[in-house]
Amino acid sequence: MLASKLYAPTLREVPSDADVVSQQLMLRAGFMRKVANGLYSFLPLGWRSIKKIEAIIREEMDRSGAQEIMMPILQPAEIWKESGRWNAYGAEMMRINDRHDVEYCLGPTHEEMITTLVKNEINSYRQLPVNLYQIQSKFRDERRPRYGLMRSREFIMKDGYSFDIDDAAADVSYKNMYDAYSRIFTRCGLTFRPVEADSGAIGGSNTHEFMAIAEAGEADIIHCSACDYAANIEIGKPGIMKQAEEALKELEVVDTPNASTIEAVAEMLNLPLEKTIKAVVYAIEDKVILAMVRGDHEVNEVAVQHAVNGSVEPEMATPEQLEKVGLTAGFISPVGLKQTDDFAIVVDESVMETYNVCGGANKADAHYININPKRDFNTEDIIVAPIRLITKDDVCPECHSPLEYSKGIEVGQVFKLGTKYSESLQATYLDQNGRPNAMVMGCYGIGVSRTLAAAIEQYHDENGIIWPRAIAPFEVVIVPINAKDEALMSTSTSIYDTLLNNKVDVLLDDRKDRAGVKFKDADLIGYPLRITVSKNTLESNEVEIRVRKTSEAINCPIDEVSNKVQELLSQL
DSSP states (O other), X not given: OBGGGOOOOOOSSOOTTOOSHHHHHHHHTTSXXXXXXXXXXXOHHHHHHHHHHHHHHXXXXXXXXXXXXXXXXXXXXXXXXXXXXXXXXXXXXXXXXXXXOOEEEEOSOOHHHHHHHHHTTOOBGGGOOEEEEEEEEEEOOOSSOBTGGGBOSEEEEEXXXXXXXXXXXXXXXXXHHHHHHHHHHHHTTOOEEEEEOOOGGGOOSOEEEXXXXXXXXXXXXXXXXXXXXXEEXXXXXXXXXXXXXXXXXXXXXXXXXXXXXXXHHHHHHTOOGGGBEEEEEEEETTEEEEEEEEXXXXXXXXXXXXXXXXXXXXXXXXXXXHHHTTOOTTSOOSTTOOOBTTEEEEEETTGGGOOSEEEEOSSTTEEEEEEOHHHHSOGGGSEEEOOBOOOTTOBOTTTOOBEEEEEEEEEEXXXXXXXXXXXXXXXXXXXXXXXXXXXXXXXXXEEHHHHHHHHHHHSEETTEEOOOGGGOSOSEEEEESOTTOHHHHHHHHHHHHHHHHTTOOEEEOOOOSOHHHHHHHHHHHTOSEEEEEOHHHHHTTEEEEEETTTOOEEEEEGGGHHHHHHHHHHTO
């Protein structure tokens, strides 16, 4: 490829609405362009890297025995209603009606579609196991599209599904995919960690997320300093933090004008946060959920959802919903409250081990002091569950060693679905005795476009992207200092042809721009190797090879360039 023919419009300025480094650099380096909030067009450079990621995925999927298919993006509502997820999936599903007023959705995932496909084709245990995958655009109406490709409305995803005769066979398929994913992300050059996770709207039992370690990650990861335990903080298992026993004091109401946050209350009453309890109120479908944790802890929304067996993710309750169940925002506690069909109370385990703490008095500008939950809550009428996020003061639930924290970007996830979909959609097979059994399923996803963003978040500097070789749009760029100089261009073209013949993915920057512009673009785009051809180097029959990752510059004889390039690339 000649740079003069490459459609790669670069930007010198950082776009004002770009939130994270990967988004900034992909826009600046001409990898993509924003169409609307959460929607992007890929330009040639970005698409080349995407295709390289897809190629790695296909190689490892095929190696594992999976087979590639392609299913429709547009999915009929009836199969989602049959599985029970049409309403349960929530507002992220993009629902549409055709001209005949038939309901469809743009596929956010394909469990229903694949199960319907397989159940119509497989009827005997002799046809199992089977593992099918596709690479396709998905659509989710994100509440807050942000961070470029890391949280967009349309994204490229590899999703795969296994079908087995029983749990033991499904475990083998799960391990096979877990290992394949480890190879994929290793080959893509990512620093990653598999962690235990929540299955979310997809459901199932066991699941692991593959997290690319990066400060820009939205996910908080905990991992043990001594053993292999690692988990998304959402499913971290916090222990019960017990406070020292105290003599129970009399419950008392105090005025707290305009102190609607627990931090403001603690400051006003000169209390440490651990001697307070705070309320966070959610809505799950039409039910209001009051969640209580200590003032120095944070609520784990996933744990709250599980505690009340919610079918959709919690959302913050509206003022209207608070009013409907008689709650006063900023001044809430379970004291004197009872659950109803429209209202549930979930209290963290550590709250129940507090003494003489401060919490809302359920009326404006007032709080209780000396709340003792075991005495003052309607203990028969509340749900007690571990609903706080794990903290730095917690220890590993497996070996009790200290925990460490990291930020991560979820680039893949593997699920054990069990029979959730096969039972609801009647995907059965006949066993050796001719009896029908539900197929045991697994689900395996990779965010292809998100993997691209994660690589940039991990590998960049002040000058631009530093691509891992495997997914760089080009492995090598050749930069003649002066493209108008026939000798320089002749040498550059000869090196270019030699590298092409040796299967090196190379770009010749034949533009008439100044050398400084070409160098800046090369660093911005992030080619792993840059070969500079100048009059000075030609005088000694050499060229300069610069390694983008290390900034190392090597003078290399022209007739040894191909071998040296191969050597350097093998080290990247």
